[in-house]
Amino acid sequence: MTTDCSPRLFERDEDIRAIGTGLLARTLPRAAWTHEAHLGACLWLVSERPDIDVDAEIAGVIGRYNESVGGVNDDRQGYHDSITRAYVAGVRLFLAETTETGLAARVNAMLLSDVGRRDWPLRFYSRDLLFSVAARRGFVEPDLAPLPA
Template sequence: MTDTYAPRLFARAEDIRATGEAMLARTLPKEAWTHEAHLATCLWLLVERPDIRVDRDIGDLIRRYNEAVGGVNDATQGYHESITRAFVAGVRFYLVRTGETELLAAVNGLLGAPEGQRDWPLRFYSRDKLFSAEARLGFVEPDLGALPRI
């Protein structure tokens, strides 16, 4: 597991929505696409954007965003399918587990919860499997334990 860190919390729900909208519009500055922004955007998409089918669309949304800010999506960098799927499962699990419905409280709570920790996927994957090219390019099932299913 990685070292513990203090997450950067959001001050207002409007900041979460603005981050999500800017990511979708591909105008979010690259340096603003932090771990916290990834999770906030995922949670926001799940609870406030029923027009977006997260399981179907999240990969393309992130890949297009990465490319728009000069990133590359390949076997060694950029979008990581298995990590993304693990965190989507974690965000859903967190929402069901806590029952939190207010956006700001939900996002900030997630950032301090086990499901919001940077190393959360390593509870289910060995490091070698999670950081393989295969896991980056496509979803691979965890080898240490099943992801939570909702």
Template sequence: MSDLPFRPFADDAAVRRVGERLLARTLPRPEWTHEAHLAACLYLLTERPDIDVDARIGDTIRTYNASVGGVNDDTQGYHDTITHASVAGVRAFLKTQPSGGLADRVNALLGSATGRRDWLLRFYSPERLFSVAARRAFVPPDLAPLP
């Protein structure tokens, strides 16, 4: 068992599998973890130039959630602000890790401040981030600008 505060990816193929299974809506729901969210984002940004992540990520996640029996409403499922702020964070992280293996970069992301589950609370108050308005559409941060 790992001493890391996250579950690292063993290799590039494992990261690609998460990204492709998200797109195909075949990723088992228990595998849609915090780590998988960030891995899929990094994969899409670095290996799928055919996909406009900013334009498509919302529909991709919403349709995936529905395909595995999830609900996208005001209290659960897709969260627009968390998603788009996380994409911004992954993009900023990639500027510091422009090369290297896919799994190496994902694992570095997960081990960084940006990869922490509470990272967005540096920029958002809990009240704002977890509001219905923030779930429905992107809202700008109220504590500090996103990177």
């Protein structure tokens, strides 16, 4: 893996919590909403926010955040339901298997694992299906392999 493809890792638990709280409050700067931030916020939500039903609320949380920073959620950009739900499944799988205990340690280990890869959902979906309008607008079942339970 080249340096350009290496994930940006987190130094402190507080950095991840700040991303998560910024996402929820819609105060996170748009430039901070990176691939790593998406996954860090997801792991934080799943592991530290039992008051939030991630499965029921994630689409609204991300969609509203996108709009708050001037983004659009439509057929070509913004919130992508199937990719998000694939990563939620991946985060849960990773949490079930990891021995890491600190928040930053868990997020960083996940980012360095297969689950953290930008192309990880393509293990389950063909490119055509994953990048279809239907998959963006709502969850579609994978066509290559089932998502982890």
